[in-house]
Amino acid sequence: xxxxxxxxxxxxxxxxxxxxxxxxxxxxxxxxxxxxxxxxxxxxxxxxxxxxxxxxxxxxxxxxxxxxxxxxxxxxxxxxxxxxxxxxxxxxxxxxxxxxxxxxxxxxxxxxxxxxxxxxxxxxxxxxxxxxxxxxxxxxxxxxxxxxxxxxxxxxxxxxxxxxxxxxxxxxxxxxxxxxxxxxxxxxxxxxxxxxxxxxxxxxxxxxxxxxxxxxxxxxxxxxxxxxxxxxxxxxxxxxxxxxxxxxxxxxxxxxxxxxxxxxxxxxxxxxxxxxxxxxxxxxxxxxxxxxxxxxxxxxxxxxxxxxxxxxxxxxxxxxxxxxxxxxxxxxxxxxxxxxxxxxxxxxxxxxxxxxxxxxxxxxxxxxxxxxxxxxxxxxxxxxxxxxxxxxxxxxxxxxxxxxxxxxxxxxxxxxxxxxxxxxxxxxxxxxxxxxxxxxxxxxxxxxxxxxxxxxxxxxxxxxxxxxxxxxxxxxxxxxxxxxxxxxxxxxxxxxxxxxxxxxxxxxxxxxxxxxxxxxxxxxxxxxxxxxxxxxxxxxxxxxxxxxxxxxxxxxxxxxxxxxxx
Amino acid sequence: xxxxxxxxxxxxxxxxxxxxxxxxxxxxxxxxxxxxxxxxxxxxxxxxxxxxxxxxxxxxxxxxxxxxxxxxxxxxxxxxxxxxxxxxxxxxxxxxxxxxxxxxxxxxxxxxxxxxxxxxxxxxxxxxxxxxxxxxxxxxxxxxxxxxxxxxxxxxxxxxxxxxxxxxxxxxxxxxxxxx
Numbered sequence: 001x002x003x004x005x006x007x008x009x010x011x012x013x014x015x016x017x018x019x020x021x022x023x024x025x026x027x028x029x030x031x032x033x034x035x036x037x038x039x040x041x042x043x044x045x046x047x048x049x050x051x052x053x054x055x056x057x058x059x060x061x062x063x064x065x066x067x068x069x070x071x072x073x074x075x076x077x078x079x080x081x082x083x084x085x086x087x088x089x090x091x092x093x094x095x096x097x098x099x100x101x102x103x104x105x106x107x108x109x110x111x112x113x114x115x116x117x118x119x120x121x122x123x124x125x126x127x128x129x130x131x132x133x134x135x136x137x138x139x140x141x142x143x144x145x146x147x148x149x150x151x152x153x154x155x156x157x158x159x160x161x162x163x164x165x166x167x168x169x170x171x172x173x174x175x176x177x178x179x180x181x182x183x184x185x186x187x188x189x190x191x192x193x194x195x196x197x198x199x200x201x202x203x204x205x206x207x208x209x210x211x212x213x214x215x216x217x218x219x220x221x222x223x224x225x226x227x228x229x230x231x232x233x234x235x236x237x238x239x240x241x242x243x244x245x246x247x248x249x250x251x252x253x254x255x256x257x258x259x260x261x262x263x264x265x266x267x268x269x270x271x272x273x274x275x276x277x278x279x280x281x282x283x284x285x286x287x288x289x290x291x292x293x294x295x296x297x298x299x300x301x302x303x304x305x306x307x308x309x310x311x312x313x314x315x316x317x318x319x320x321x322x323x324x325x326x327x328x329x330x331x332x333x334x335x336x337x338x339x340x341x342x343x344x345x346x347x348x349x350x351x352x353x354x355x356x357x358x359x360x361x362x363x364x365x366x367x368x369x370x371x372x373x374x375x376x377x378x379x380x381x382x383x384x385x386x387x388x389x390x391x392x393x394x395x396x397x398x399x400x401x402x403x404x405x406x407x408x409x410x411x412x413x414x415x416x417x418x419x420x421x422x423x424x425x426x427x428x429x430x431x432x433x434x435x436x437x438x439x440x441x442x443x444x445x446x447x448x449x450x451x452x453x454x455x456x457x458x459x460x461x462x463x464x465x466x467x468x469x470x471x472x473x474x475x476x477x478x479x480x481x482x483x484x485x486x487x488x489x490x491x492x493x494x495x496x497x498x499x500x501x502x503x504x505x506x507x508x509x510x511x512x513x514x515x516x517x518x519x520x521x522x523x524x525x526x527x528x529x530x531x532x533x534x535x536x537x538x539x540x541x542x543x544x545x546x547x548x549x550x551x552x553x554x555x556x557x558x559x560x561x562x563x564x565x566x
Numbered sequence: 567x568x569x570x571x572x573x574x575x576x577x578x579x580x581x582x583x584x585x586x587x588x589x590x591x592x593x594x595x596x597x598x599x600x601x602x603x604x605x606x607x608x609x610x611x612x613x614x615x616x617x618x619x620x621x622x623x624x625x626x627x628x629x630x631x632x633x634x635x636x637x638x639x640x641x642x643x644x645x646x647x648x649x650x651x652x653x654x655x656x657x658x659x660x661x662x663x664x665x666x667x668x669x670x671x672x673x674x675x676x677x678x679x680x681x682x683x684x685x686x687x688x689x690x691x692x693x694x695x696x697x698x699x700x701x702x703x704x705x706x707x708x709x710x711x712x713x714x715x716x717x718x719x720x721x722x723x724x725x726x727x728x729x730x731x732x733x734x735x736x737x738x739x740x741x742x743x744x745x746x
Contacts, residue, residue, distance in 0.1 A: 057733050091570055128730050134707065135690045135732065174572035217691055217706045244569040254568030256587050258578040283704045284620030284711040291618070292605050300598035307594040312587060316569070368605045369615055375702040376693045376728040443700040445693070445728035450736040453726075457645040457668070458739040460697060460724035518568030520575070531585055538586045545597060552601065556608070562699045564613040564716045 005093075005512050008406045009503035011249075014512045015407070018099035019089035019162075023082045024407050025106055026155075027400070028495070030078035033113065034393075035488050037070030042481040045432070049474025050451055050467055057449040061126040064447065068129030069120065072388060073148070073231075074113045079396045080186065080238050081105070081155040086403070087183035087241065088162035093512040094171040097161030105154035112148025115140050128447060130224060133204060133215040142205035149194045149201075156187045156194075172515035178255050178262065179248070182241030185265040189272070190234045196226035218285045225276030233272045235388060236306065237265060239350065239395035243313045246347040246395075249402060250338065253320035254518060256312050256534065264312070267305035271297050281371035288368070295366050303363055310355045311541045314348075315534035322527040322534075330529065330536040342418045346398025349426035350391055357433050358387030360548050370555050373562065376447070378470070379440025386433040389480070394426050397487050404491055409505060410498030418490050425483025428476050435473035441558070442466040616703065619712040625688040628710060632661040636671050644672060644741070651743065659684060662725075662740070664692035664705045666732060669725045669740025677720045677744050686710045693729030696742065702728060717744040 004017040015023075043063045046054040055063060089096040096102065118140070119125040125137035163184065166172060176184070200223040206212045244261070247253040255261045277294035280286055314334075321333030338344045361383040365374050374380070405412050412418055444451055444466050451462055451470065529535040568574065575581055583591075609615050640650040650671040654660045656679035663670045665688035675681060685694060687707040694703040699719075703711060725740035 057736065061730065061733070061735075132691045132729070172572050174576055175578060177571050178569045178573075216708070218709060221704075221706075248569035248571075252568075254574075256584050257581055258573045258575075259581055260583055260587050260591065262579075280704070282616055282702060284618075284706060284709040286618065288609065288616075288618040292609075296598075296602045296605070298602050299595070300601055303601075304591070304594050304598050307598075308587075308591060311590045315584075315586060363601065367601065369608050369612060372614060372616060372702060373700050375704065376695065377700070377702065441700070443695065443697045443726075445695060445726055447730040448726075448728065448736055453736055453739055455734070456737040456739045457647045457649065458724065458741055460726065460739055463698075515572065518571040518574040533584060534586050538590065541590055545593065549597070552604075556604070556612075559614050560612065562614055562701050563696075563718055565701070566613075566615050566617050566714045 045477030115144030
């Protein structure tokens with residue numbers, strides 16, 4: 001195949017044609033699945049909103065299973081594969097390794113996703129995304145996931161192959177950019193994750209067709225979560241790379257220090273692998289010491305990594321804004337940020353929602369004893385929606401506003417709607433998560449069709465506050481769905497009906513010029529306050545820490561009020 | 567645009583670290599260590615822990631123990647399904663069985679007394695969620711979870727199943743009555 005590169009006239013990005021086509025295909029597939037999964041999510045919130053209680057139990061559990069699998073796995077991983085190709089081929093100005101295998105990967109992922117989705121639609125596989133044994137699903141439910149994972153694994157190796165090519169052909173000077181480094185982190189974690197998935201899903205598939213008589217439920221949970229939890233760390237590494245990318249694209253921001261940011265990515269690889277411990281803190285059969293150590297490795301270094309990125313991303317933006325003259329006071333840089341640009345607003349809401357809501361609650365849940373008052377309550381979806389929907393999904397939406405017009409060479413449609421979309425989706429989902437946490441603290445179960453327990457021989461009533469929390473979670477879930485729908489309308493509209501950009505962008509056989517190093521940082525002695533170049537960010541980080549500390553001990557206070565047990 | 571460009575310095579790992587960054591990393595690390603320390607601390611000084619006591623069992627073996635307790639200590643029956651209410655002696659081993667879709671039997675405990683509560687599942691995974699206190703445990707088939715509990719409040723408590731277990735999951739309730 002001839003090398004074909006074009007330079008995007010607006011963004012200056014250089015696309016290798018086969019990579020560009022694969023990025024487009026994976027991103028479009030992602031958005032289509034987001035539509036399906038998001039719609040199922042709307043049905044779920046409208047059922048858990050007790051005053052609406054839309055679906056019956058059978059369709060509710062079916063929709064919930066579909067929502068989990070399709071949004072958390074399919075939408076996100078398709079988008080991540082597109083991002084991997086972008087970070088390797090486009091950012092490094094390199095040709096993509098083995099594009100034909102890229103199409104094989106795409107095909108396998110489509111077939112796998114469709115197979116699992118159809119299994120769920122057929123009704124015999126309403127086992128939730130976690131498919132805890134011994135509750136059985138149809139064999140094609142597991143098989144579809146396995147095929148999907150094989151496709152994703154091929155995508156990971158194409159990414160690695162492209163890095164090798166870029167290095168061998170010297171398409172860039174020096175070291176790979178930080179964003180590509182973050183993508184590499186995501187890719188390494190993805191390979192570990194998929195291996196764990198194979199270790200548990202292949203035997204479970206064989207069990208479902210009768211070749212294996214029994215799968216131990218505890219072993220299943222430990223290994224399944226080595227996939228289920230680590231896959232969230234892929235998302236974190238990917239969306240933090242997107243934050244850095246957006247800071248660079250919108251503000252021209254450079255990382256505060258390459259060393260700290262890269263070390264923080266490295267911590268993810270080293271300190272998450274047995275994070276499945278977080279999910280079995282109240283399980284029988286694993287010892288206390290094991291739980292205690294593996295939930296934290298004695299120092300929560302993966303949490304430290306996220307706290308570092310939480311400072312360095314906005315810090316990088318602050319420094320860049322101050323360099324441009326927005327150097328007054330603590331927060332002028334933030335006040336005068338482009339809040340009407342969805343690329344920035346989406347990224348910033350993603351950062352704040354992920355940190356304050358998703359991050360803090362994740363650590364609370366991963367504290368051994370606190371898990372006793374949280375496990376399997378609504379607090380859990382209250383944690384992971386801000387993490388995955390606000391953190392990951394919104395970051396991906398934000399970068400789409402930048403990438404989709406560049407890839408498809410069309411103007412964004414409905415710009416006013418686009419301006420509001422990150423707020424609708426980000427704030428809607430964050431508040432949904434917040435009220436879910438409230439309901440969980442009051443004991444409402446997750447994955448539960450009826451908080452009024454109709455038909456049970458016993459009766460139990462949650463208090464009015466719990467019902468109100470679930471109602472508010474439902475209401476903001478609807479807002480979140482409207483935000484997601486707006487994103488899909490804008491993206492599909494842009495791809496199909498957007499005005500063609502006027503500038504020409506032809507493919508040439510000429511290899512692009514080598515990617516140069518960044519300019520050295522200018523002197524920072526004239527910006528900032530009291531020797532800090534990013535004082536505003538530092539204050540925000542301290543506010544975050546104070547919130548974290550107070551909330552952490554509040555939960556221990558709450559724990560101390562329940563029955564003594566050991 | 568440097569996060570999407572190669573670092574400006576060839577030896578980027580020797581660049582000095584900014585003051586705000588260095589300070590923050592130190593503060594965050596201290597906080598992470600405190601959070602870890604809270605877990606062993608609470609095991610020693612806190613009163614709410616699950617010490618991880620558990621045994622292998624089978625549905626058949628476990629239900630024998632449950633039945634024996636029901637035969638010896640049933641004090642009354644409740645609901646239209648005649649669910650036995652068992653009042654085990656203070657300090658004794660109490661057996662609670664989870665199955666599609668009930669918790670069996672109902673228990674009557676004395677406030678301030680300590681019991682060893684054994685739980686296991688007969689079929690799929692279940693979740694023990696004691697309301698309105700909000701104590702939650704995972705219950706697995708083949709494993710016998712043992713927690714030592716001391717009810718320090720009286721009244722009627724409900725066990726909600728909070729691990730999805732099929733179509734009538736929402737009907738799976740049990741009761742613990744705590745009397746003075």
